[in-house]
Amino acid sequence: MASNTNTPTVTPADNFDKDNDAQALRKAMKGMGTDEKEIIEVLSNRSNGQRQEIRVQYKTAFGRDLIDDLKSELRGDFENVILGLMDPPALFDARCLKNAMKGAGTDEKVLVEILCTRTNDQIKAIKAAYKTAFKKNLEDALSSETSGTFKRLLVGLSTGARDESTDVDSDKASADAQTLFEAGENKLGTDEDEFQRILVSKSPSHIKAVVDAYSGVSDRSLEDAVKSELSGNARDAYVSILSFFHRPIVHFADLLNSAMKGLGTDEDRLIRVIVSRSEVDLGAIKAAYAVKYGKPLGEAIKSECGGDFRNVLMALVR
Numbered sequence: 001m002a003s004n005t006n007t008p009t010v011t012p013a014d015n016f017d018k019d020n021d022a023q024a025l026r027k028a029m030k031g032m033g034t035d036e037k038e039i040i041e042v043l044s045n046r047s048n049g050q051r052q053e054i055r056v057q058y059k060t061a062f063g064r065d066l067i068d069d070l071k072s073e074l075r076g077d078f079e080n081v082i083l084g085l086m087d088p089p090a091l092f093d094a095r096c097l098k099n100a101m102k103g104a105g106t107d108e109k110v111l112v113e114i115l116c117t118r119t120n121d122q123i124k125a126i127k128a129a130y131k132t133a134f135k136k137n138l139e140d141a142l143s144s145e146t147s148g149t150f151k152r153l154l155v156g157l158s159t160g161a162r163d164e165s166t167d168v169d170s171d172k173a174s175a176d177a178q179t180l181f182e183a184g185e186n187k188l189g190t191d192e193d194e195f196q197r198i199l200v201s202k203s204p205s206h207i208k209a210v211v212d213a214y215s216g217v218s219d220r221s222l223e224d225a226v227k228s229e230l231s232g233n234a235r236d237a238y239v240s241i242l243s244f245f246h247r248p249i250v251h252f253a254d255l256l257n258s259a260m261k262g263l264g265t266d267e268d269r270l271i272r273v274i275v276s277r278s279e280v281d282l283g284a285i286k287a288a289y290a291v292k293y294g295k296p297l298g299e300a301i302k303s304e305c306g307g308d309f310r311n312v313l314m315a316l317v318r
Contacts, residue, residue, distance in 0.1 A: 007283030009318045012047040018057040021046065025054070025069075026062055034073045036308045043085050044315035047279060051086055077267045078308040081316075084275040090125035091133060093118070096272055097126070098134055101145045108150070108233045111142070113255065113272065115157040116240040117248070123160035149192050150233040156200040157237075163203040173209035176202070180210070181217045184229035195230065199238055204245040211242065252277055253289040256297065265304045270313065278316045286317060 021042050028035035028042075043051060058066040070082055084092050093114050100110035118126065130138040142154045176198050183191035199207060214222040226238045244251045252273055259269035277285055289297040301313050 007281050007287075008279045009282040009286070009316060010044065010047060010278040012050055013045055016046070016050050016053075018050070018053045019061065021050075021054045022058040022061050022066075025058060025066065026064075029069050029073045036074075036078070037311070039070075039074075039082065040308070040312045040315050043082060044312060048085070048088060052088065055086065076309065077271070077305075078312060080268070081271050081275065081309065081312045084271055088129070089276065089279075090122065090129040092275060093122070093126045094130040094133060094138070097130065097138065098141075101141055106145045108146070109236070110268075110272070111146070111154060112233065112237045112240050113269070115154060116237055117244045117251070120160040120162055120164060123158060127158065127160065146233075148234075149196075149230075150237065153196055153200060153234055153237055156196055162201060163206070165203050166205050168205050168209045170209060170213070173206060174213045174216070176206070176210045177213035177222075178217055180214065180222065180225070184225050185218055185220065190229045192230065192234070195226070195238060199241055207242070207245050211246065249281060249284045249288045250292065252281075252285045253292055253297075256285070256289060256300075257293055260300050260304045267305070267309070270301070270305070274313055274316050282317065 024038055024042055028038040042054075046054065055066045058064065058069075067083065067086060070086070071079065074082055087095060096110055097114060100107040114126075115123070127138045130136070130141070134141075139155055139158050142158055143151055146154055179194055180198060183194035198210065202210070211222045214225070218225060220228070223239060223242050226235060226242065230238060240251075243254070255269060255273050259266040259273070273285075274282065286297045289300075293300070298314055298317050301310060301317065305313060
């Protein structure tokens with residue numbers, strides 16, 4: 001389900017010395033003023049595993065919590081990036097989901113962005129991190145914050161039980177394509193249960209085959225049929241699943257573009273994508289962005305962001 005393109009922009013530092021890094025961070029935050037450049041230099045050039053070692057060493061050496069010190073010294077979007085880098089990946093995703101559901105209203109696009117693009121193992125790790133950090137089951141939180149078709153879809157995704165086999169039975173794919181056609185375009189009303197049964201439980205390889213087979217039973221693509229037959233957040237989630245399974249790298253490039261196009265910038269989405277993909281496939285995402293949108297990703301970030309926030313994103317994007 002995750003991209004197989006192993007092109008991180010952040011990799012483990014050679015000759016890593018957790019004590020030197022802990023000292024550098026303490027010096028950057030000690031006394032008057034803060035050396036943001038040094039914080040960026042250290043944390044953007046270490047893997048998440050190395051950052052966890054630095055955090056332990058910082059407390060061992062100075063009797064202080066590195067996260068607490070960073071929170072007291074940093075502000076705004078720059079702080080959010082740095083704290084995101086310090087979270088283990090599952091906790092980072094869990095925290096993004098929690099933030100999307102706290103307070104008045106729910107940011108459904110965050111729920112879609114994360115739950116539609118994570119493997120079973122990643123979802124199980126997110127659920128464990130969510131329970132540990134927030135003392136509540138993720139499924140219960142999703143159920144209390146959403147409703148109807150969208151709630152059932154998210155609960156289904158949150159089980160982390162999607163078939164992940166790579167074998168494809170073309171006859172079964174054709175049968176599922178026909179089932180989706182009968183449940184949507186060829187029916188008065190829409191049988192949403194069939195869309196969930198197939199698109200939430202079947203393997204990425206199978207769904208790709210269903211997409212191809214669908215063109216044999218309809219004049220529309222499956223994505224266009226979903227857009228026509230479904231509505232609201234459920235439609236957006238199914239479109240996200242189809243997009244991610246079809247071209248995962250381009251899917252994330254599109255998310256970055258959506259965060260920066262038009263008036264205003266969705267800084268939170270920029271942070272989520274860049275932090276979560278930096279040790280996975282951000283290099284490929286950066287290349288896909290340049291091809292599709294005609295400008296380097298770094299150039300787009302420079303035009304949309306400023307100050308230390310821009311500097312840390314540029315350091316991660318390379």
